[in-house]
Amino acid sequence: KVVLFMKGTPSFPMCGFSARAVAILQECQTEFASCNVLDDEEVRAGIKEFGNWPTIPQLYINKELVGGSDIMIEMFQSGELKALLDK
Numbered sequence: 001k002v003v004l005f006m007k008g009t010p011s012f013p014m015c016g017f018s019a020r021a022v023a024i025l026q027e028c029q030t031e032f033a034s035c036n037v038l039d040d041e042e043v044r045a046g047i048k049e050f051g052n053w054p055t056i057p058q059l060y061i062n063k064e065l066v067g068g069s070d071i072m073i074e075m076f077q078s079g080e081l082k083a084l085l086d087k
Contacts, residue, residue, distance in 0.1 A: 002032035002085065005047045006057040010034050017069040021057040024076045030085045061085065 002025070008014030010022045010032075025032050037044035037056050044056065051058055051065040059066040061084060066072070075081035 001062060002030055003060045004032055004034045004057055005037055005043075005060070006034055007036070007038050009036055014038060015056075017055070018057045021059060021069050021072055024072050024081065025059075025085075028076070028082050028085050 004010075004018075004021055004025065006013065006018035006021060008018055010026075013019035013022055014036075022034075035043065035047075037047060047058055048054055048056070051060075053065060053068060055068050057069055057072075059068070059072055066075070066081075066084070072081060075084070
C-alpha cells in the first residue's frame with residue numbers, strides 16, 4: 001500500500017513539493033492514498049516525528065518511509081521508485 005502525506009490533496013496540492021510528489025506517483029501509474037496534513041496539526045507534527053523526517057510530503061510504501069520530494073525525484077529518474085512500486 002502506498003500513502004502520501006502531503007499538503008493539500010492530489011487534485012489540489014497546496015505546495016510545489018506535494019504537487020511534484022503527486023505527479024511522480026501519477027506518472028508511475030500507481031494507486032495511492034493521501035493524507036492532507038493541513039487538516040490536522042497533530043498529524044502534521046506527528047508524521048514528522050514518526051518518520052524522523054522534517055518535511056512534507058512524505059511517501060510511505062508498505063508502512064516504510066521512502067522519503068520526501070527530492071528523494072522521490074531521484075528515485076523516479078533512476079527507475080528505482082517504479083521498481084519499488086511494482087513489487
